[in-house]
Amino acid sequence: MKRIISLFLAALMLICVPAMAPAAKGAGKKLIAITYDDGPGPYTGSLLDGLKARGVKATFFMLGNRVGGYGSTLARMYREGHQLANHSYDHSDLSRLTESGVRSQVQATNRLLDRTCGAGTDYMVRAPYGSVNSAVSRGAGAPLVFWSVDPQDWLYRNAAAVKNNIIRSAHDGAIILVHDIHSTSIPGSLAAIDYLKGQGYEFVTVHELFRRRGKAMSSGVQYSSCPPTGSDAGPVQAPIITGETENGRLRVTIKAQPGAAIYYTTGTEDLNQGSVRYTGPFLTDYPCKVRAVAAFNMNGSKSGEAGEAFTMPRAESPRLSVSDGVLAIECDTPGAEVYYRLGTDEIGWQLYTGPMSIEPGTEIAAYSSCGGYLDSGQAKASFSERGIFFLDVSPGQWYYEAMDRAAYAGYIVGGGDGMFTPGRNITRAELVTLLYRYSREEAGDTEIPAAPFGDVPPDKYYAAPIAWAYERGLISGCGDGLFHPGQGISRQETAVIFYNFLKYRQLAPQSPGTGVQGYDDRDRIASWAREAVDCMSVTGLLMGNGKNEFQPAGNTTRAQAAAVLIRLEDYIGAIDNQVI
Structure with missing residues (x-):
């Protein structure tokens, strides 16, 4: 008892x-x-x-x-x-x-x-x-x-x-x-x-x-208990399993909510702590059934099991490209036909027969179809009003206009294949390079060796931008004689660099000290960044997340950096156009 x-x-x-x-x-x-x-x-x-x-x-x-x-x-x-x-x-x-x-x-x-x-x-x-x-x-x-x-x-x-x-x-x-x-x-x-x-x-x-x-x-x-804290992370969501054919084999991708680990099997055994942990897409053979769970802890904090059966290979998704206003579509599945649709064209899906001219401002979708294969997933792209080809930026996303303007002006560049990775954390070198390109100034030959950073080789693309920024007081390094060019940059560090640029241009407003007061996490803003965050918030160049948080230690993404840069361009342009 x-x-x-x-x-x-x-x-x-x-x-x-x-x-x-x-x-x-x-x-x-x-x-x-x-x-x-x-x-x-x-x-x-x-x-x-x-x-x-x-x-x-x-x-x-x-x-x-x-x-x-x-x-x-x-x-x-x-x-x-x-x-x-x-x-x-x-x-x-x-x-x-x-x-x-x-x-x-x-x-x-x-x-x-x-x-x-x-x-x-x-x-x-x-x-x-x-x-x-x-x-x-x-x-x-x-x-x-x-x-x-x-x-x-x-x-x-x-x-x-x-x-x-x-x-x-x-x-x-x-x-x-x-x-x-x-x-x-x-x-x-x-x-x-x-x-x-x-x-x-x-x-x-x-x-x-x-x-x-x-x-x-x-x-x-x-x-003995866990009283309410006013917040709830919510239940663990089941993972999403997708597959596509790659050279006749099945390439499986599994996605789960941030922070959750994924365990999977292609067999019949129960999933547990000893099962294979998913680290990235993997190849297997048809037919195949993949089962997976997402977990913060496999014993008590896991999702329900997700399963996906792949009984037939899926045709390869088509590859889209636009050059000089001409759309080309390719597919690696032998004998596959490709169907495309432009914008909201009521004609619907049409058989692709060869490269064609398209107008700026056109949304593109395509899929592959082949006997003995499942239809591929849709490949989508955007050919913007400014003539920029995006595979991972599309209308409706909050940063679309900023990314389009920044790419058109040459401030931000993609990988050459239409991928601009807007959600990736921008590096310190990339952020400084954005401002350098926007400034239209050039670092002199004497400035490049003047930047006292042992990890900035003079033959790197970012050497001149970093030298330019250092000479103008925009940056000072990390305090260890290094700049750490490939490291991500926090939101408060981003605020400081943009604020220093405004001061360099003698356009920074006097800090009223009220810009940080609206943030519930203002006490987490470093003392060295408070004036910059205040200025950026008052001018509307860099703001919080809409929930009274600035998240000073959070990383800045490429999309966020592009948005801040375009706001800066508009802010300075408005000042330059003022009638005195």
Whole structure:
């Protein structure tokens, strides 16, 4: 029988440790975690049926000496997204053991759980009886999870009492303790789940409760709840699997939300910690079924499984190019026909027969079709009003006009194939080069060696721009005698360089000190950048994210840099055109 030390737990109001990752946006839902102890047992299967029917994920703190007889039950738990956790090997009072004895109990159970979850999996620990001392904290080697809602189902053995006791004490961020070895605990806890879901609660694993609220859990630290923080990272989204044919083979690409790892298989085995981790597109053969999950932690913070069957090769996507206003389309799939559409042409898809002239301001789409192959995905491009060919910039994107103007003026250049990589972080050298090109000034021969940076060779494309910027006080390096030209540049560093350019041109307005006041994260703006951020914000050249944040340490992308440069061009142009 579970021995509850009520006074001990009442004193155990634990603090969640903030995670290093930034908090997610949005107020979030009421989150609650339900946990089951002492199993698995003969009633666990029916419990899993009930949880699946309700779309609920739970956390199971299991005994090592019981898991061996329930291999298929554990596999089902893991496969259905529940979190597997450690409740010692034989329900010993760990506080009576040495640190070595605690470690032996925990690690023995971990090794058994690894058979399902894969080697390298992390398991949270719940000490039997809630008994913890310093030896337990050190020997567990994992976060110690307690509870804030105890229906005492082990005592009452009555489904209605279990339900009512859970409902009475439930609260946002709570961790509920139940035991799946008692027959009455199953219907009682499921009935409580039904009621609480009706009250707007979302049931999550313990790991998800803390992840979604931006809280990190540390080894040896005790946790009994995770109160709301005002933010919610949201559930883990299933990955998206796509494929295309490359030289007769299947090239598979899998995408997931930022920060999530992807695990995949082309076989029939269950996905777990030991599965292949996706690092980039890979080649395989037809026919093929790819299954994948996205995860922040494969044990308790993973998505549902995504699967895609590829029974027939897909034709290669066509390649688009425009030169001197002439559109050319190519496809590497032998015998494939290519169909294209220009803009919103109501004629629809037309068979491509050869290069053709197109007008600026035309949107292009094309796909390949071939017998014995699936149709390719669409290739899309934009031939802008200014005659710039873009493969990765299109109308409707907030930066389209700025990228078009900057490319037309020669401030920013692509890779020669229509790829301008607007979302890539711009490097320090690239940013200075943008301003240099805009200035229409030229660095003299005597200036190039004058830039005292040991990592700026004189034969690099950015040598003259960096020398020019240094001589005019726009930059000063990184304080170590180096410029780090290939390194990304933060938003506050970007603000300083543009501000210094305005001062060099004697066009910087006097800083009123009010531009930074509208940002909730103003205290994170470095002292050396505050005046620059203030000026850039007041002039509207570089602003926040629309949610009262400037994000000073965030990276500047190529699209953002182009937008700031075009705003600068318009700002200076307006001053030059003023009538005095």
